[in-house]
Amino acid sequence: xxxxxxxxxxxxxxxxxxxxxxxxxxxxxxxxxxxxxxxxxxxxxxxxxxxxxxxxxxxxxxxxxxxxxxxxxxxxxxxxxxxxxxxxxxxxxxxxxxxxxxxxxxxxxxxxxxxxxxxxxxxxxxxxxxxxxxxxxxxxxxxxxxxxxxxxxxxxxxxxxxxxxxxxxxxxxxxxxxxx
Amino acid sequence: xxxxxxxxxxxxxxxxxxxxxxxxxxxxxxxxxxxxxxxxxxxxxxxxxxxxxxxxxxxxxxxxxxxxxxxxxxxxxxxxxxxxxxxxxxxxxxxxxxxxxxxxxxxxxxxxxxxxxxxxxxxxxxxxxxxxxxxxxxxxxxxxxxxxxxxxxxxxxxxxxxxxxxxxxxxxxxxxxxxx
Amino acid sequence: xxxxxxxxxxxxxxxxxxxxxxxxxxxxxxxxxxxxxxxxxxxxxxxxxxxxxxxxxxxxxxxxxxxxxxxxxxxxxxxxxxxxxxxxxxxxxxxxxxxxxxxxxxxxxxxxxxxxxxxxxxxxxxxxxxxxxxxxxxxxxxxxxxxxxxxxxxxxxxxxxxxxxxxxxxxxxxxxxxxxxxxxxxxxxxxxxxxxxxxxxxxxxxxxxxxxxxxxxxxxxxxxxxxxxxxxxxxxxxxxxxxxxxxxxxxxxxxxxxxxxxxxxxxxxxxxxxxxxxxxxxxxxxxxxxxxxxxxxxxxxxxxxxxxxxxxxxxxxxxxxxxxxxxxxxxxxxxxxxxxxxxxxxxxxxxxxxxxxxxxxxxxxxxxxxxxxxxxxxxxxxxxxxxxxxxxxxxxxxxxxxxxxxxxxxxxxxxx
Numbered sequence: 001x002x003x004x005x006x007x008x009x010x011x012x013x014x015x016x017x018x019x020x021x022x023x024x025x026x027x028x029x030x031x032x033x034x035x036x037x038x039x040x041x042x043x044x045x046x047x048x049x050x051x052x053x054x055x056x057x058x059x060x061x062x063x064x065x066x067x068x069x070x071x072x073x074x075x076x077x078x079x080x081x082x083x084x085x086x087x088x089x090x091x092x093x094x095x096x097x098x099x100x101x102x103x104x105x106x107x108x109x110x111x112x113x114x115x116x117x118x119x120x121x122x123x124x125x126x127x128x129x130x131x132x133x134x135x136x137x138x139x140x141x142x143x144x145x146x147x148x149x150x151x152x153x154x155x156x157x158x159x160x161x162x163x164x165x166x167x168x169x170x171x172x173x174x175x176x177x178x179x180x
Numbered sequence: 181x182x183x184x185x186x187x188x189x190x191x192x193x194x195x196x197x198x199x200x201x202x203x204x205x206x207x208x209x210x211x212x213x214x215x216x217x218x219x220x221x222x223x224x225x226x227x228x229x230x231x232x233x234x235x236x237x238x239x240x241x242x243x244x245x246x247x248x249x250x251x252x253x254x255x256x257x258x259x260x261x262x263x264x265x266x267x268x269x270x271x272x273x274x275x276x277x278x279x280x281x282x283x284x285x286x287x288x289x290x291x292x293x294x295x296x297x298x299x300x301x302x303x304x305x306x307x308x309x310x311x312x313x314x315x316x317x318x319x320x321x322x323x324x325x326x327x328x329x330x331x332x333x334x335x336x337x338x339x340x341x342x343x344x345x346x347x348x349x350x351x352x353x354x355x356x357x358x359x360x
Numbered sequence: 361x362x363x364x365x366x367x368x369x370x371x372x373x374x375x376x377x378x379x380x381x382x383x384x385x386x387x388x389x390x391x392x393x394x395x396x397x398x399x400x401x402x403x404x405x406x407x408x409x410x411x412x413x414x415x416x417x418x419x420x421x422x423x424x425x426x427x428x429x430x431x432x433x434x435x436x437x438x439x440x441x442x443x444x445x446x447x448x449x450x451x452x453x454x455x456x457x458x459x460x461x462x463x464x465x466x467x468x469x470x471x472x473x474x475x476x477x478x479x480x481x482x483x484x485x486x487x488x489x490x491x492x493x494x495x496x497x498x499x500x501x502x503x504x505x506x507x508x509x510x511x512x513x514x515x516x517x518x519x520x521x522x523x524x525x526x527x528x529x530x531x532x533x534x535x536x537x538x539x540x541x542x543x544x545x546x547x548x549x550x551x552x553x554x555x556x557x558x559x560x561x562x563x564x565x566x567x568x569x570x571x572x573x574x575x576x577x578x579x580x581x582x583x584x585x586x587x588x589x590x591x592x593x594x595x596x597x598x599x600x601x602x603x604x605x606x607x608x609x610x611x612x613x614x615x616x617x618x619x620x621x622x623x624x625x626x627x628x629x630x631x632x633x634x635x636x637x638x639x640x641x642x643x644x645x646x647x648x649x650x651x652x653x654x655x656x657x658x659x660x661x662x663x664x665x666x667x668x669x670x671x672x673x674x675x676x677x678x679x680x681x682x683x684x685x686x687x688x689x690x691x692x693x694x695x696x697x698x699x700x701x702x703x704x705x706x707x708x709x710x711x712x713x714x715x716x717x718x719x720x721x722x723x724x725x726x727x728x729x730x731x732x733x734x735x736x737x738x739x740x741x742x743x744x745x746x747x748x749x750x751x752x753x754x755x756x757x758x759x760x761x762x763x764x765x766x767x768x769x770x771x772x773x774x775x776x
Contacts, residue, residue, distance in 0.1 A: 299535025
């Protein structure tokens with residue numbers, strides 16, 4: 001019973017967003033604090049590497065959160081705050097990488113591949129369709145062989161209802177299935 | 181025949197990707213190394229109180245002496261700082277290096293006691309209790325070491341403790357005026 | 361348990377992969393029959409859609425022609441492959457081979473890179489601190505500092521202070537520790553402990569080459585010392601970190617890993633028996649090869665541990681005859697002598713000779729002072745006896761249990 005309640009407590013913990021922002025750090029102005037949160041979610045903690053600074057308990061993340069709030073209070077725009085961080089920690093600090101020449105492959109690589117694959121599929125489909133539009137009819141020899149292979153059941157060709165071909169042409173292919 | 185080759189295409193793509201990943205794994209690149217944007221730029225501004233009470237604060241003037249300077253962020257609570265400490269003693273005593281220590285998020289008396297217990301490799305030491313100077317330098321934790329050349333440009337950056345190879349390969353050549 | 365589950369999982373996976381691979385091996389003919397059934401269904405479907413008006417007449421004709429062409433192509437293929445021919449060896453071996461290669465490769469990689477014997481982390485963490493002897497390092501430092509201040513010229517006290525300061529700094533030789541070791545080295549240039557820590561300092565301050573040279577030197581001088589295995593490990597560690605060859609002399613042959621393992625399984629009495637057997641084996645080998653000085657020293661040490669002090673003395677005599685033993689071994693040798701004495705008896709002349717050598721090498725050695733005092737007393741030189749015992753008394757801690765007895769004997773020596 002105890003173990004179960006512990007389990008449930010653990011699950012509840014997991015369900016909560018793991019915010020590391022401490023109450024003492026928060027700004028009094030709710031609008032400014034909201035902006036700080038938005039910026040904090042987009043900045044990478046340079047110690048944990050896969051957490052935003054708002055999610056990280058690291059010392060540096062704490063400093064960065066405080067710096068974000070100081071800049072905002074000093075009247076900086078969001079872009080200016082990001083620029084402030086990039087000047088110190090590089091593009092690396094941005095969880096969303098910027099769009100520039102060095103990151104071109106990162107941004108465009110996947111869509112480009114998707115595009116190429118789509119175009120190729122389109123071409124293939126078109127070719128298949130044109131192929132089915134006008135298949136040359138079977139010639140006489142092919143018809144004979146087919147009749148041998150399919151045996152009696154091969155009789156619903158409307159334009160060949162004469163069923164001219166007998167079962168004497170065994171030498172051309174395999175034995176008919178239901179024969180013998 | 182060309183159909184067959186077409187079937188090989190996914191396999192070929194897979195082999196190409198596997199080769200690329202193996203290559204990036206084996207060239208010895210440290211994926212956790214994130215570099216520093218400070219390298220190659222003028223040293224970030226510095227204005228912090230001296231660790232020893234009553235001494236003049238540490239400012240940018242330290243980088244305008246025309247001599248190369250090492251800046252070491254440390255803390256008495258940091259075990260790797262202890263490990264790299266003998267290297268700084270050697271840099272001071274055998275190589276005549278000017279090392280500036282910055283106690284990061286460290287209480288003044290604890291940092292002073294630590295230096296007294298181990299020996300003091302720093303020509304001058306400052307106190308960055310709030311981690312503000314650390315943020316300006318793009319610090320992610322302690323220990324971290326920057327090498328600033330005589331023109332005040334940051335030339336080297338080491339995240340984590342210095343080891344013997346760092347000394348022989350880059351720090352000592354840097355002090356001798358050979359920027360690697 | 362986990363291994364079994366993992367093995368079953370991989371076996372199941374391989375099985376699932378293999379079943380279709382093995383099952384799909386019809387001969388060409390029966391495969392064609394299967395295909396033909398599908399094509400028949402397709403033709404019927406087309407016909408149905410045509411009669412229902414879903415397919416236009418022309419579309420139906422085109423679709424039917426396509427299917428018919430496929431039938432013909434399949435028939436050609438089936439005819440081309442002689443149905444009696446067994447599948448090629450490659451075809452037979454490749455799928456099961458590949459399916460088996462994956463788990464086998466994985467196992468090989470695991471044995472290469474993994475740590476099958478590694479205990480789970482919580483267990484290791486839980487048990488490790490309990491086994492570590494609790495040591496009050498702060499008190500150790502205070503005591504060592506007091507002693508070093510009291511005896512600034514005693515290399516032993518200085519080295520102990522350096523060691524305590526190093527322990528306090530989690531194994532880093534700090535600047536004050538270095539100063540203490542340098543003082544110790546001035547008074548006693550050959551002290552292995554001081555030399556070890558000075559080497560450690562060199563390694564820590566980025567001069568691995570100097571550290572390794574110093575340590576190798578130390579190891580050559582003391583190949584059989586109790587600290588030798590630890591020193592070897594340190595040399596290897598530092599050499600590996602610096603990426604150089606450790607350049608170690610070959611290790612003296614000790615019990616092999618298997619011997620140690622079987623040893624651990626024995627009961628204490630059996631173990632004692634086994635050790636004795638090994639020591640006797642060593643003694644036999646030395647009889648055939650009496651020039652092996654290191655072997656004699658090892659034998660002496662082993663006999664001493666087993667309490668066979670007369671045998672130990674004998675082994676020390678052999679080793680010493682090949683080359684004079686060092687101070688530490690002299691102390692062990694002398695100890696093996698005096699342990700054979702009844703309380704109160706003076707040491708025999710052979711023991712006195714060893715004790716005198718020990719006193720010369722280490723003038724402050726307590727063992728030498730005490731027993732040489734007893735020898736002097738027995739031979740009538742009561743002045744010398746009193747001098748030695750007083751020297752010993754001044755070095756004893758205030759709460760030493762033998763203090764009282766020693767004071768009593770000094771009184772006796774000074775009585776006349």
